[in-house]
Amino acid sequence: METEFDWQQMEGWTPEEVEWYAMGPFDGGIPGTVRRVRRVLDVSQRGLAAILGVSQSVVARWETGRTSPRASVLQHLLHLAGLGSRIHDVETGEEVEPMRDDGARDRGGRRFPAHVDLYVAGWWRPRGVESTADVLWWRRHSRRRRAPRVVFHTSLRHLYRLLDGTPVDHPSHEQLVAEAVHLDELREQRRRRILEERPWFRPPAGWLTA
Numbered sequence: 001m002e003t004e005f006d007w008q009q010m011e012g013w014t015p016e017e018v019e020w021y022a023m024g025p026f027d028g029g030i031p032g033t034v035r036r037v038r039r040v041l042d043v044s045q046r047g048l049a050a051i052l053g054v055s056q057s058v059v060a061r062w063e064t065g066r067t068s069p070r071a072s073v074l075q076h077l078l079h080l081a082g083l084g085s086r087i088h089d090v091e092t093g094e095e096v097e098p099m100r101d102d103g104a105r106d107r108g109g110r111r112f113p114a115h116v117d118l119y120v121a122g123w124w125r126p127r128g129v130e131s132t133a134d135v136l137w138w139r140r141h142s143r144r145r146r147a148p149r150v151v152f153h154t155s156l157r158h159l160y161r162l163l164d165g166t167p168v169d170h171p172s173h174e175q176l177v178a179e180a181v182h183l184d185e186l187r188e189q190r191r192r193r194i195l196e197e198r199p200w201f202r203p204p205a206g207w208l209t210a
Contacts, residue, residue, distance in 0.1 A: 030065070031065045122139065
C-alpha cells in the first residue's frame, strides 16, 4: 500500500529524514511489545518491574533485546495491558489459530502427536483380535462406548496430504465418533445393495448392522 505523505509536516526535512519516514513504521518485535505494554499501562520500567515482581534491570534487558521474557510472561504482560496476540502466515497474512484444546486423545488420555493426521478405521478393538465373532463383538462393544479406532500415518502422511490436502487441526472426539458412525452407515448401504443384487443370499441375523 502506498504511503500518504504529509508534505507540509515534512517541510524543512533533510532527504535522509524523508526517506526514513517513507520506510516506517517498523515492527519493534518483543522489545517494542514490552514498551507498548508500558505505554498502555503508563508505568516506568521500575513500575512494570514492581508489578511483575522482577528487577528494573530485567525489564531494561527485555526492551533492549538482550534477553526476552518467557512466553508465559509475555502473555501475562499483554493481559495486563488488555492486549492480545495473533499468529499469522508470513506469506499470505492469514491468521493462524493455535491447535484446539479439545482435540482427540488416545485411550490413555494423551494427545496425539501434533504433526500427524488422524483417521478413523471403524471401532476400536484390541490388537490380535482376528476372528469374525470377536471382531463383531468388539465392534458392537466399542460402538456402545463411543470408542472409535483412530490411526495415523507417519512415513506416508505427505502422500496422503498430496491426495487429500492437509487438515488444519486434529478433530475432536465427537467428530471421530461421527465419522465412525458414518462408516457404519456406508457399510450398511453396501450390504443392502448386495441383498438387492443377490436376492438368493441369506445373511445371518444382524448382518446388516454388525
